[in-house]
Amino acid sequence: MQGFILHTQKIKDEDLIVYILSAKALLKTYRFYGLRHSSILNGYKIDFSLDENPNFLPRLKDVMHLSFTWILQREKMFLWQEFIRLFYQHLRGIEELDSFYFELLNESAIKFLKQNPKRIIIDAYIKILEFEGRLHKNFICFSCEEPIKNEITLLRAFLPSHHYCALGYSFNQKKLEEFYKYKNSSIFNDEEIEKIYSIIKEGF
Numbered sequence: 001m002q003g004f005i006l007h008t009q010k011i012k013d014e015d016l017i018v019y020i021l022s023a024k025a026l027l028k029t030y031r032f033y034g035l036r037h038s039s040i041l042n043g044y045k046i047d048f049s050l051d052e053n054p055n056f057l058p059r060l061k062d063v064m065h066l067s068f069t070w071i072l073q074r075e076k077m078f079l080w081q082e083f084i085r086l087f088y089q090h091l092r093g094i095e096e097l098d099s100f101y102f103e104l105l106n107e108s109a110i111k112f113l114k115q116n117p118k119r120i121i122i123d124a125y126i127k128i129l130e131f132e133g134r135l136h137k138n139f140i141c142f143s144c145e146e147p148i149k150n151e152i153t154l155l156r157a158f159l160p161s162h163h164y165c166a167l168g169y170s171f172n173q174k175k176l177e178e179f180y181k182y183k184n185s186s187i188f189n190d191e192e193i194e195k196i197y198s199i200i201k202e203g204f
């Protein structure tokens with residue numbers, strides 16, 4: 001089967017616990033001498049199989065790295081691994097998952113070749129918020145519970161507030177509405193993209 005390595009944890013000297021996002025689950029697997037394998041790295045997409053073990057974690061084997069064409073571009077790989085880290089922090093502890101997450105990573109990895117990585121991550125994140133029912137499309141301030149007009153201040157997880165109710169970056173309401181509707185960050189300029197990206201980095 002195929003999956004994305006979301007996280008690895010060193011055990012003993014050279015073994016690894018490897019967390020893999022497959023189409024249906026976040027798998028916790030064990031790899032003997034995992035540290036010796038160059039194909040086991042955070043963010044990599046792999047083909048693999050599992051030896052089920054009734055008394056312990058399933059054993060990860062037959063690992064083959066399914067490389068992206070952009071993998072040697074340092075800046076892109078750095079941002080990809082940052083995205084993967086946020087993904088893992090968000091999904092950790094969950095076992096069964098909708099295929100939405102796996103497909104979103106697949107789709108994003110393909111787009112990484114030609115588009116701006118931060119914009120791809122922003123577009124992916126807004127889809128996650130909507131999928132999980134956490135996207136606040138009605139701009140009601142989380143603090144005072146009154147409607148917000150014109151300038152919307154966004155906090156972690158895009159929680160909306162008035163600029164005088166919380167500290168954060170503000171965005172034009174019309175632009176946000178369009179962004180939430182079409183899930184396409186191309187309406188934002190580079191400065192706005194940096195601001196949105198820094199909010200995402202605080203955590204999904």
Ligand SMILES: [Zn+2]
Nearest residue numbers: 141144162165
């Ligand atoms: Zn308020």
